Amino acid sequence: xxxxxxxxxxxxxxxxxxxxxxxxxxxxxxxxxxxxxxxxxxxxxxxxxxxxxxxxxxxxxxxxxxxxxxxxxxxxxxxxxxxxxxxxxxxxxxxxxxxxxxxxxxxxxxxxxxxxxxxxxxxxxxxxxxxxxxxxxxxxxxxxxxxxxxxxxxxxxxxxxxxxxxxxxxxxxxxxxxxxxxxxxxxxxxxxxxxxxxxxxxxxxxxxxxxxxxxxxxxxxxxxxxxxxxxxxxxxxxxxxxxxxxxxxxxxxxxxxxxxxxxxxxxxxxxxxxxxxxxxxxxxxxxxxxxxxxxxxxxxxxx
Amino acid sequence: xxxxxxxxxxxxxxxxxxxxxxxxxxxxxxxxxxxxxxxxxxxxxxxxxxxxxxxxxxxxxxxxxxxxxxxxxxxxxxxxxxxxxxxxxxxxxxxxxxxxxxxxxxxxxxxxxxxxxxxxxxxxxxxxxxxxxxxxxxxxxxxxxxxxxxxxxxxxxxxxxxxxxxxxxxxxxxxxxxxxxxxxxxxxxxxxxxxxxxxxxxxxxxxxxxxxxxxxxxxxxxxxxxxxxxxxxxxxxxxxx
Numbered sequence: 001x002x003x004x005x006x007x008x009x010x011x012x013x014x015x016x017x018x019x020x021x022x023x024x025x026x027x028x029x030x031x032x033x034x035x036x037x038x039x040x041x042x043x044x045x046x047x048x049x050x051x052x053x054x055x056x057x058x059x060x061x062x063x064x065x066x067x068x069x070x071x072x073x074x075x076x077x078x079x080x081x082x083x084x085x086x087x088x089x090x091x092x093x094x095x096x097x098x099x100x101x102x103x104x105x106x107x108x109x110x111x112x113x114x115x116x117x118x119x120x121x122x123x124x125x126x127x128x129x130x131x132x133x134x135x136x137x138x139x140x141x142x143x144x145x146x147x148x149x150x151x152x153x154x155x156x157x158x159x160x161x162x163x164x165x166x167x168x169x170x171x172x173x174x175x176x177x178x179x180x181x182x183x184x185x186x187x188x189x190x191x192x193x194x195x196x197x198x199x200x201x202x203x204x205x206x207x208x209x210x211x212x213x214x215x216x217x218x219x220x221x222x223x224x225x226x227x228x229x230x231x232x233x234x235x236x237x238x239x240x241x242x243x244x245x246x247x248x249x250x251x252x253x254x255x256x257x258x259x260x261x262x263x264x265x266x267x268x269x270x271x272x273x274x275x276x277x278x279x280x281x282x283x284x285x286x287x288x289x290x291x292x293x294x295x296x297x298x299x300x301x302x303x
Numbered sequence: 304x305x306x307x308x309x310x311x312x313x314x315x316x317x318x319x320x321x322x323x324x325x326x327x328x329x330x331x332x333x334x335x336x337x338x339x340x341x342x343x344x345x346x347x348x349x350x351x352x353x354x355x356x357x358x359x360x361x362x363x364x365x366x367x368x369x370x371x372x373x374x375x376x377x378x379x380x381x382x383x384x385x386x387x388x389x390x391x392x393x394x395x396x397x398x399x400x401x402x403x404x405x406x407x408x409x410x411x412x413x414x415x416x417x418x419x420x421x422x423x424x425x426x427x428x429x430x431x432x433x434x435x436x437x438x439x440x441x442x443x444x445x446x447x448x449x450x451x452x453x454x455x456x457x458x459x460x461x462x463x464x465x466x467x468x469x470x471x472x473x474x475x476x477x478x479x480x481x482x483x484x485x486x487x488x489x490x491x492x493x494x495x496x497x498x499x500x501x502x503x504x505x506x507x508x509x510x511x512x513x514x515x516x517x518x519x520x521x522x523x524x525x526x527x528x529x530x531x532x533x534x535x536x537x538x539x540x541x542x543x544x
Binding site: 057058060076078081083085086091092093100103104105107147153 | 311327398
């Protein structure tokens with residue numbers, strides 16, 4: 001029995017995953033802190049699901065090394081048993097009902113919490129008699145949340161767990177996730193496109209783009225790491241100068257840029273004099289900015 | 304903040320996977336239903352022949368009745384489907400619940416063996432009843448048929464056990480090929496298997512005259528072993544679908 005509280009829960013070094021000639025992941029080096037909630041952000045096709053599959057031992061890297069709790073998870077029985085990853089398109093045996101799934105899960109997860117599972121099933125109003133394969137998109141997501149949260153797996157991974165859920169159900173999920181995480185601390189990794197909505201949950205953030213890590217930092221550090229600069233194009237360009245532009249949008253004579261780095265007092269006073277508005281970039285702004293080809297953004301900024 | 308307390312005893316075992324397969328009881332219920340249908344169809348056909356003038360217990364009646372292949376047509380279809388389902392649909396769930404591929408294949412083999420034993424016992428009980436009731440009192444032949452060993456319980460047991468296990472294992476191998484390679488996987492596997500078996504049959508023509516029934520047991524055991532190996536090798540590099 002080991003206690004890895006000091007070491008990262010997940011350690012990836014130079015991980016590449018190729019599908020034919022396409023690199024879904026390209027030389028990814030990353031540590032995921034133990035005992036924290038980490039958000040995996042990025043556009044569709046950025047490599048989030050591939051990364052989570054490799055961490056869970058569901059897939060194997062083409063090259064590079066993967067360690068989960070100090071061991072390569074692929075075909076390592078104790079390590080894989082300590083991970084829960086229910087995929088967004090999870091398949092179940094044809095005739096499986098909710099009761100079948102809830103009977104199966106404790107066989108595999110020794111820390112399974114039946115009371116929590118029952119609470120979630122009731123709150124999500126999951127139908128008991130309908131075959132799981134006939135569940136709606138939202139009900140499938142709810143079942144995935146039940147399996148993930150009630151497993152109490154030391155490393156719990158959620159792949160876009162909110163798909164098809166209404167706002168009330170999503171809010172309930174966030175509340176229970178935080179409550180249960182505080183009562184039973186563990187490492188949680190979740191991918192999401194609902195960044196603004198889930199941002200308060202995240203302690204660490206990893207931004208993936210085109211199979212590469214573009215940012216990995218504490219959420220608080222990342223929130224202040226860039227700024228939105230908007231106003232007349234001439235004034236904005238003069239103010240930004242040589243600073244690194246992550247994203248550029250121009251409409252007529254107006255520009256709105258996402259610029260790397262925080263705003264200092266001098267920049268703020270210059271902006272006020274020039275009639276340019278500066279606001280901190282949100283995580284959503286950052287993900288959107290990194291999702292744009294950087295050279296195109298720079299090109300746009302200069303044009 | 305403590306998070307990871309890994310323990311070998313937490314690892315998923317093959318028995319966990321076997322229990323997962325049996326959580327839904329249809330693998331055990333369906334053979335009973337299928338045998339009931341086989342029994343009913345056999346009775347209806349016998350009734351038709353009796354109405355046409357055949358005499359129960361006559362040499363022609365016994366010869367024709369013992370040629371009844373209903374069990375052969377009824378059971379393999381279900382077990383082929385079940386073999387596919389136990390891999391294609393249960394594998395992604397087992398993986399998500401923390402099983403390794405090796406554990407999953409072992410647990411699935413245990414499930415297939417358990418089911419083969421169950422069906423063998425079921426058919427042996429039916430054979431015993433059939434004999435004890437002098438062919439169900441009216442000259443019906445359901446399990447006392449040529450294809451199941453003409454009433455020999457040893458031949459019936461060998462045929463049922465290896466037959467069921469073979470169909471389940473081959474179904475599992477084809478499902479694993481689908482999980483690994485998509486729709487092209489089963490097609491390539493089928494073509495390869497047919498060509499290999501065809502070539503083997505041609506090679507064995509000279510020894511056909513000295514054929515012994517136990518060759519079939521060896522052939523079935525070999526095919527089962529190859530199918531299980533194929534399942535593992537295909538699933539080893541498969542991404543859950």
